[in-house]
Amino acid sequence: MSATTLTAPPSLVGSFTPEAFAAHLASLPPTLPAWWIARKRAAYARFAALPLPSRTDELWRFSSIGTLTLDGFTLPAAVTSVPHAPSGIPQAAKLVFANGRLFSRQPLSAELSARGVIVDTLQNALVQHETLVREHLLAQPPKLGSPKFAALHEAFLADGAFISVPRDVQLDLPIGIFAYALGATAAVFPHTLVVAGENARVSVVEYFGSGDDTEAQFAAGANDLYAGHGAQIAYIGKQSWSRRALSFQSNSTVVRRDARVQSLNLHLGGRQARHESLSQLAAPGAFSEMLALTVAETGQEFDQRTLQIHQAPNTKSDLLYKNALRGTAKTIFSGLIVVDPDAQKTDAYQSNRNLMLSDDAEACSLPGLEIQANDVRCTHGATSSRIDPEQEFYLQSRGIAKEAADELLTFGFFEEVLNRLVNDDLHEALRTLIQTKFKQ
Amino acid sequence: MSSLVIHDLHVSIGEKPIVKGLTLTINSGEVHAIMGPNGTGKSTLSKAIAGHPDYTITGGDVLLDGVSILSQEADERARAGIFLAFQYPSEIPGVSIANFLRAAQQARMAEGEELDASAYYKRLYSKMDLLKIDRKFTSRSVNEGFSGGEKKRCEILQMAMLEPKFALMDETDSGLDIDALRIVADGVNTMRGPNLGVLLITHYQRLLDYIVPDHVHVMYDGRIVKSGDKSLALELEAKGYDWIKKELAATTA
Numbered sequence: 049m050s051a052t053t054l055t056a057p058p059s060l061v062g063s064f065t066p067e068a069f070a071a072h073l074a075s076l077p078p079t080l081p082a083w084w085i086a087r088k089r090a091a092y093a094r095f096a097a098l099p100l101p102s103r104t105d106e107l108w109r110f111s112s113i114g115t116l117t118l119d120g121f122t123l124p125a126a127v128t129s130v131p132h133a134p135s136g137i138p139q140a141a142k143l144v145f146a147n148g149r150l151f152s153r154q155p156l157s158a159e160l161s162a163r164g165v166i167v168d169t170l171q172n173a174l175v176q177h178e179t180l181v182r183e184h185l186l187a188q189p190p191k192l193g194s195p196k197f198a199a200l201h202e203a204f205l206a207d208g209a210f211i212s213v214p215r216d217v218q219l220d221l222p223i224g225i226f227a228y229a230l231g232a233t234a235a236v237f238p239h240t241l242v243v244a245g246e247n248a249r250v251s252v253v254e255y256f257g258s259g260d261d262t263e264a265q266f267a268a269g270a271n272d273l274y275a276g277h278g279a280q281i282a283y284i285g286k287q288s289w290s291r292r293a294l295s296f297q298s299n300s301t302v303v304r305r306d307a308r309v310q311s312l313n314l315h316l317g318g319r320q321a322r323h324e325s326l327s328q329l330a331a332p333g334a335f336s337e338m339l340a341l342t343v344a345e346t347g348q349e350f351d352q353r354t355l356q357i358h359q360a361p362n363t364k365s366d367l368l369y370k371n372a373l374r375g376t377a378k379t380i381f382s383g384l385i386v387v388d389p390d391a392q393k394t395d396a397y398q399s400n401r402n403l404m405l406s407d408d409a410e411a412c413s414l415p416g417l418e419i420q421a422n423d424v425r426c427t428h429g430a431t432s433s434r435i436d437p438e439q440e441f442y443l444q445s446r447g448i449a450k451e452a453a454d455e456l457l458t459f460g461f462f463e464e465v466l467n468r469l470v471n472d473d474l475h476e477a478l479r480t481l482i483q484t485k486f487k488q
Numbered sequence: 489m490s491s492l493v494i495h496d497l498h499v500s501i502g503e504k505p506i507v508k509g510l511t512l513t514i515n516s517g518e519v520h521a522i523m524g525p526n527g528t529g530k531s532t533l534s535k536a537i538a539g540h541p542d543y544t545i546t547g548g549d550v551l552l553d554g555v556s557i558l559s560q561e562a563d564e565r566a567r568a569g570i571f572l573a574f575q576y577p578s579e580i581p582g583v584s585i586a587n588f589l590r591a592a593q594q595a596r597m598a599e600g601e602e603l604d605a606s607a608y609y610k611r612l613y614s615k616m617d618l619l620k621i622d623r624k625f626t627s628r629s630v631n632e633g634f635s636g637g638e639k640k641r642c643e644i645l646q647m648a649m650l651e652p653k654f655a656l657m658d659e660t661d662s663g664l665d666i667d668a669l670r671i672v673a674d675g676v677n678t679m680r681g682p683n684l685g686v687l688l689i690t691h692y693q694r695l696l697d698y699i700v701p702d703h704v705h706v707m708y709d710g711r712i713v714k715s716g717d718k719s720l721a722l723e724l725e726a727k728g729y730d731w732i733k734k735e736l737a738a739t740t741a
């Protein structure tokens with residue numbers, strides 16, 4: 049007969065205990081505004097009260113639930129060095145964060161600063177640009193199933209990037225943001241807030257990376273993109289966390305009148321990586337292009353949830369998510385287009401394409417529409433296909449080995465997405481990055 | 489000198505025998521033309537030699553310089569010197585001609601060796617000029633949206649870049665206009681020489697006016713049933729295939 053053991057109910061906070069939260073608050077500079085601290089406290093209370101996602105939760109359909117955990121992580125200490133990650137892209141300014149703290153920076157030119165462009169830490173911006181930050185920071189409620197992780201992010205968000213480009217200012221080069229998680233059990237909460245004023249133009253390249261692929265880390269990140277009247281934002285996010293990381297990333301985009309946002313998320317890292325992306329087309333003429341590329345390998349699950357909300361007439365959204373699956377990888381795509389009753393003349397597209405490079409991989413797709421206006425053009429669809437054996441033979445007949453042929457065909461499959469990028473340098477840099485994953 | 493020996497080759501698709509005991513030796517420096525009615529197995533022969541996985545070799549052998557290539561994957565055969573110019577080349581969306589040919593060149597180099605990009609482009613452009621292919625094509629996806637003639641010219645461009653020992657050219661002339669036919673033929677004639685053997689599959693004597701063959705073979709029902717010199721092609725052009733079929737019926741009766 050075995051001894052009876054008391055099993056505690058699964059902890060709702062895991063490693064993120066009230067003590068850890070208190071220590072986090074104590075580590076923040078005393079200059080931060082009181083409203084922010086109050087919001088963080090409220091967020092922590094929400095986090096601690098909310099349950100973890102459950103199997104019956106519609107917004108977590110197909111997701112692995114048993115592997116979600118809040119245990120075994122630590123709030124990491126500051127570091128003295130970060131991995132060398134040449135981005136291959138010239139930048140107008142750069143902020144490097146490691147374990148939630150600013151590690152280094154390459155400032156803007158004096159000229160751009162003089163024109164009112166701001167690239168700074170959130171901690172500084174909370175003090176110096178309080179109104180703007182307060183208006184936009186985490187202003188959109190989470191709608192895609194992760195209120196608990198969103199609350200955790202807000203509670204533990206220590207520092208992040210703040211980018212503001214004022215009216216009529218257009219940047220030629222992108223702003224680079226690097227967020228590193230370093231240490232075997234590090235938990236990080238990266239955040240990037242981009243506010244583009246009227247007719248402003250800016251591109252942002254964000255890179256998420258770990259020290260190495262053995263680190264069992266945790267990331268709950270978010271970004272807010274706000275494109276004012278006629279503004280253009282191009283956002284590229286490259287998620288390269290450790291292969292053993294658990295990652296939750298939430299993106300919220302608000303597009304105002306005649307503004308345009310193009311975002312491309314490249315998903316490479318993590319053992320289980322969930323990405324929630326919300327685009328709100330808030331005023332006539334708004335256009336949001338949502339792009340994603342995923343290379344999923346054995347031992348990885350990529351879970352992507354999207355929402356395109358058309359709130360005004362004559363708005364457009366165009367989503368194209370492509371996944372290449374190898375080994376026993378798993379991907380989930382669940383997308384919803386919502387067209388409000390008065391959002392007539394909406395153009396909304398949603399497409400998820402999966403390239404199955406192995407018979408053992410699994411791709412789940414749940415495309416969806418919810419249309420309340422009558423004069424709209426919407427299409428949505430999902431497909432899964434294999435490598436075409438005739439194409440493969442054609443490449444092999446030129447001397448290219450099967451694996452290299454499949455890699456080339458996968459690049460060909462991704463090219464449709466990369467071709468949407470207006471910037472050739474970014475296109476090339478991304479190609480190189482994807483290639484690196486194939487070589488591993 | 490190299491040789492490609494096809495010995496009593498039998499090829500099936502599924503359960504269906506298509507090539508039924510075909511024997512032919514091509515030495516480098518030679519051009520052999522194969523003609524024959526639709527559906528006799530000409531493309532099957534060329535794809536089987538190139539290593540297409542759908543074709544089952546049920547008998548015989550194919551030897552390159554005395555070594556059987558039948559156990560090799562298609563890419564190994566290609567690196568050993570076999571090139572197939574397809575009757576219907578595949579379209580590869582998203583893969584540019586430049587990247588495709590670079591990958592094919594890279595595949596022929598030792599591990600860790602880097603392709604000299606500027607030399608590569610120089611060579612590529614000179615071959616494109618030779619075949620009068622616009623340089624803009626380098627950034628286009630392989631064969632995607634190409635006209636029939638452009639696809640065929642692109643096949644010859646690949647052949648020129650990869651410098652095979654033996655080229656199997658399956659109806660490279662079909663779909664070409666008169667000018668393109670001359671350009672392609674000139675291209676092949678430039679490559680012709682002691683280091684290249686060619687198997688030319690065609691339906692038209694016209695091509696053989698430009699690329700003059702050393703030998704002409706008639707393929708019928710999976711076999712070579714008649715061989716001769718270039719005058720055989722003229723005879724076929726004038727008389728069609730019926731007399732061959734009758735001759736064959738008489739000898740096998």
Ligand SMILES: Nc1ncnc2c1ncn2[C@@H]1O[C@H](COP(=O)(O)OP(=O)(O)OP(=O)(O)O)[C@@H](O)[C@H]1O
Nearest residue numbers: 501506524525526527528529530531532533542575
């Ligand atoms: N994948 C396939 N599955 C089934 N039958 C096939 C396949 N490919 C070819 N065949 C058959 O094999 C026979 C020979 O075809 P093949 O393409 O080799 O002929 P061909 O001599 O090249 O003809 P053409 O002059 O029209 O190009 C034909 O009857 C054809 O229908």
Ligand SMILES: [Mg+2]
Nearest residue numbers: 530531532575
């Ligand atoms: Mg044929």
